[in-house]
Amino acid sequence: MKHPCKYHPGTEALWYCAHDGLYLCQQCVDGDEDHRMEARCLLCNHDLLPAVQSQVGPLWQRLGRYLRLPFSLPLLPLLAIWPVLATLLPPLWAMVPVALVAGLPTFVFSAALMTLRAGPRKSRKAAFPGWDCLAESASWKSALWQALPASLVIGLAALLMVAVSVPVGLLVAVIGMLLVPALWLAVLVQGAEPGAYAAVGNYIVSAPRDYAVAAGFASLGCVSVVALVGVAVDVLPLPLVQGVAGLLAAWWWLVLAEMCGDIAARHGRLWGLNQGGRRVTLPLAERRQRAQLCAGRFDKVLLTTSKIIKTKKATVVDWQHHDRLLAVLGKEDERIALAESYLNCLVGAQAWSVALELVARQRHRDSQWLPTAPALRLALAEGVYxxxxxxxxxxxxxxxxxxxxxxxxxxxxxxxxxxxxxxxxxxxxxxxxxxxxxxxxxxxxxxxxxxxxxxxxx
Ligand SMILES: [Zn+2]
Ligand SMILES: [Zn+2]
Structure with a gap:
């Protein structure tokens, strides 16, 4: 179950304070909205944990679902396009790159799938992106930048298998593929440009357990595909082998895309992905005060407000706020002592009805009470006569x-x-x-x- 924010029951909590035992939304924490890597509690100032990690099970629990996903109805055409095109190509080594090109629709669809999973929650209601994603240049760009590293690893591994030895090629594939999910995530989060690759480490480090599952699938899945194709070479005619390779590649690609999309959905907030959370609109000081008030830490708020009212910038609202707090806390003596300064502020702001209330309150306690400063008396009299x-x-x-x-x-x-x-x-x-x-x-x-x-x- 998703936790609501303790102080905004309609908003999903993004953070958890272990010290106070509270789930909090972005409004209720001290953190940078664009880089939600870390935030501090407005109540206790301790570092906060992302709320998501404490409530979602590990990625491997859903492994079976991911492996079956490419066989869901909307994705079946993709599982057909690649093998059919690959089968139709003449079986020549020179045709291998062309066979890879047959995977383009799968690449684009996978990129769109990742974007959908990682995007704002509202749009995640759709289970799959529409086929119109094939007409979007953004999807194409992401797809190409994501396909590039994967193709390079496969190409290099194949070259080494032929030129050096099969184990060396396999080893390169195993190691190279471990990085591919991070590169895909980098393109997904940072945008489709070569500079995105530089952020790779971030995605591995900040979600190590989930990443390990995706990297494990990328690596072992790829080697299994290669092994199956190796077996197929011995028993099937070459065009069919190309078809089998296309089918397995499409399956592998879609499964990995879904996994990366899910990782981004779970951790993307920490990487600055917009997942449709409510924007923070109030300044930090105001949010801190609100959180403290909600938590009943009136003494803390009082410290802040008494500092504010000592400054020249203090407004009527600041004073009213402070006055109310004193009343709530039963600090009547302090309230009486501050009355003249409060009145001074009210007169300066020409808040006559509030000023009259304040004077009436003071004179209720002490019927002779009047402000002592003559200038204040004159200004007040001018306003209220x-x-x-x-x-x-x-x-x-x-x-x-x-x-x-x-x-x-x-x-x-x-x-x-x-x-x-x-x-x-x-x-x-x-x-x-x-x-x-x-x-x-x-x-x-x-x-x-x-x-x-x-x-x-x-
Ligand atoms: Zn909140
Ligand atoms: Zn706290």
Whole structure:
């Protein structure tokens, strides 16, 4: 059974954390999305294991299936084309390369089969690629780059058998074929170009057990084919021998392609193959926080958020987040102590309704509570006086006693006068503050405003 991600139940897990005992998707780990060779747990920072390896049995358990695969109905035409064409060719040594060319449809179909198996899971519902793959240049290119090493090994082995001795030729075939699946995988993963061959080691090392099965089949299967053809030479006429060779080659080719495709499907994620997993969309810090929250590690999240709110870049959301966490963790003292800084951020962002909630919360605990910084009081009063004139008055009154040095006292009292006159109809009180502004502030602009106010209130 495939495991879902612990924190994204709709997503298949790609990783397993042995430390926390959790299956995790790509969103929930710290890893490079394009090279999914390794990733670390966002909770414990330990290296993660690929989830696939822990849930799929070894490749050899399915060996029987692979060996029977070429005889499934959609592949039978391929098993026929190669032997028929090979039989029809005149039995000359010079015709051997041409007989090999008869395998082209099989090569292309095999390349398409591997691509299908290794591709996104959705498209894997189709059991076999369609015959239209023979019209795709991408399949042809992959097929040729995959056929090249296999043909070279066979050619070299045949040459040595004829020129030196049969055992030497067989030995070269046995050893050379061990590498062929890796070369096929390299072309499959890296693309159809000579540079792809350089990555061969990667596919052998990162999936050693499964690779051993495929390499074993490639090598032993090839030698068995050669042996069978050797027997056939003695008992059958040459055209039929060519036909038998074509049939066995097609079978070998398709079985190996299916095995390589399956290896790629199992391990391709680690090699950067797109298997249709959900793309990672959120930044790492946010994903880490989400994972920690899901895991209930609030203390860890709190460490991060308290660092964030100390920076100038902290947003209202960051503050709200931090405030909520403090509430969840029952750290009321810290919450009270931070209220003014939080309010400062809210005022800066003009989040007036949240600011009012915060003030109400604070004043619920301590009915006399008001922010201490006069500039913050003025800014808050400016923002909230249409909604809460009482609070605005509380924020602004007696400022000259508490903060005689406050530079914007004139502005503050002008606003206070305005609130008193317009919201409460207390024009007498308002006049007192206007006079204070007149007598204490020399700013021409302020005096002009005072005059305007008097005019407006009649
Ligand atoms: Zn997840
Ligand atoms: Zn972990």
């Amino acid at each position: 249409p909604r809460d004139p009482k609070l605005a008055v509380a924020l602004l009154k007696e400022l000259h006693q508490k903060y005689p040095e406050f530079a914007d006292l004139g502005e503050a009292y002008l606003l206070l006068a305005k609130v008193l006159a317009e919201a409460f109809g207390l024009s007498g009180k308002a006049e007192q503050y206007l006079r204070y502004v007149e007598s204490h502030c020399r700013d021409v602009r302020l005096r002009q405003k005072v005059a305007d106010c008097r005019l407006a209130w009649g």
